[in-house]
Amino acid sequence: MSLKKSVVLFATALLLVSCSSKPPKSLVTPLPPVSKQPLPATDKNSQPVRGVWLATVSRLDWPPVNSVNVSSADTRIRMQQQALIEKLDKLKSLGINTVFFQVKPDGTALWPSKILPWSDTLTGTIGQDPGYDPLQFVLDEAHKRGMKVHAWFNPYRVSVNTQPATIAALNRTLPLHPASIFVLHRDWIRTAGDRLVLDPGIPDVRDWITSIVAEVVTHYPVDGVQFDDYFYTETPGSQLNDNQTFQQYGKGFSAKADWRRNNTLLLIEQVSRTIKQLKPGVEFGVSPAGVWRNRSFDAAGSDTRGAAAYDESFADTRRWVQQGLLDYIAPQIYWPFSRSAARYDVLAKWWSDVVKPTHTRLYIGIALYKVGEPSKMEPDWMVNGGVTELKKQLDLNESLPQISGTILFREDYLNRPQTQQAVNYLRERWGE
Structure with missing residues (x-):
């Protein structure tokens, strides 16, 4: 989820696996028992989640790029807050009831953290105080409108590139408290x-990430916490060198x-x-890649031929559900x-079967960013402005009792010309 580019790369990676490739024998996951102390089930009368991801990394959805270039701090604050208010008003009119707001896009924060420096998405400079608290602001405004907010964290990313200017900006934080x-x-x-x-692989890193989540859960009335799909994020051409870490741990x-x-x-x-100890009512969820494992590699996998979270991100997402570690899981089923190679219905039903014997709720992430976009591989997104495909996906979600909601990737695509037929359809279907 995260950057559109990475989503496109991920979709591109969804190529047919060669028939000749043999599955690695040692990697078939045994079925662990369902947690003996299941998470509390939700009220059966509760409204299904109708959510949207609001990305702040690289200012994809917010804040407005032009707000960072203004000379007056007051003007910048007013522009950023007004843009957020307008977005929440629109989301409310569409029937969206939950915003997944990216509070940690990389190694920086969108709240006054004692652990992370301020995000440069707000002012253009890492560590510069923006003059207000964006997380508190979005919580106040969303809750005022009866909408929930989940704080969305990218756990491991420190920067979106390795350019000299980025390294220099990170180095300049050394005198700050906190520094990068x-x-x-x-x-x-x-x-x-x-x-x-x-x-x-470093235990202190995991402790550090946990402390960041704890800081937000302790100080803010967030309704939930979500991790996205970036765990191990290497690519074939740019691998994470953790040989020494493996030797040590x-x-x-x-x-x-x-x-x-x-x-x-x-x-x-x-x-x-940690979340359950601090505030048991705060939901914890993960939004992984839609394919856990392919059946050709693992009998328990889905009938798909796509890049799998288990093998690519080293995230055994099915196991987390079975062990009762998550309140919800929101797989990105972007096809x-x-x-x-990865049919929407095949994956939605596979995940429904996974959560069925557990107390983990299932929300499905769907590809709003593909709606209305020409595609040789997936022409369906163009038919009737994407409404035909969107309707089929929402109909299926509502027909399967295990699916408790839908999340759209991502907010800014609600404002694009090519999605307007679909947006009008959402308003008719979900709007108040």
Whole structure:
């Protein structure tokens, strides 16, 4: 979810797996027991989630790019707050009841953190106080409108690129309190996917991420906390070099892949436990890639041929559900019914079966960003302005009792010319 570019790369990676490739024998996950102390079930009468992701990384959805260039701080604050108010008003009119607001787009924060420097998305400069608290502002305004807010964190990303200007900006935070983790703990930082990231295999890194979530949950009335799909984010051409970390912390694991999956499991366990201790009413969820594993690699997987979270991100998302670590899971099922490599209905039903014996709620992330966009591989998004495909997906979500909601990726696409037929349809279907 995160950057559109990475979504496109992910979709591009959704190519047919060669028939000749043999599944790795050691990686088939045994079915662990469902948690003995299940999370409380939701009220059966509660409204289904109708959500939207609001991305702040690279100012994708907010704040307005032009607000950062104004000379007056008062004008900038007014522009940013007004833009957020207008967005929330529109979302309310469309029947959206939950906003997944990106509070930690990278190694910076959109609240006055004692752990992370201020985000440069707000002022153009890392560590510069924007003059108001964006997280508190969005909570106040959304709650005023009867909408919920989940604080969306990217756990491991430190920067969106590795350019010299970015490195220089991070280095300039050294005198600040707090400074960037890049200068405080250079030993935690790796390069992967052409980004600076934290090494998930270091226990202190997981503790540090947990402390950031705890800071938000303790000080803000958030309705939920969500992690996106970035755990291990390497690409074939830009791999995360954690050989030394594996040597130091990987005792007892014969395969690095299994150790990596255990690292993501440990983070999820730790964050889940921390939130429940601090505020049991705050929901904790993850929005992973839509494919857990392909059946060709694992008998328990889905009948798909796509990039799988288990093998690509080292995230055993099904296990997190089965062990009762999540209040909800929101897989990104960003393909139409006709995409044979990863059919929408196949994946939605597969996830429904996964959550069925558990108390984990299931929300489906759908690809608003593809609506109205020409595509040779997925022409369905163009038919009737994308309304035909959108209707099929929402109809299926509402027909399966295990699906408790839908989340649109992402907010700014509600304002694009190519989505307006679909937006009008959403207003008719969901609007008040």
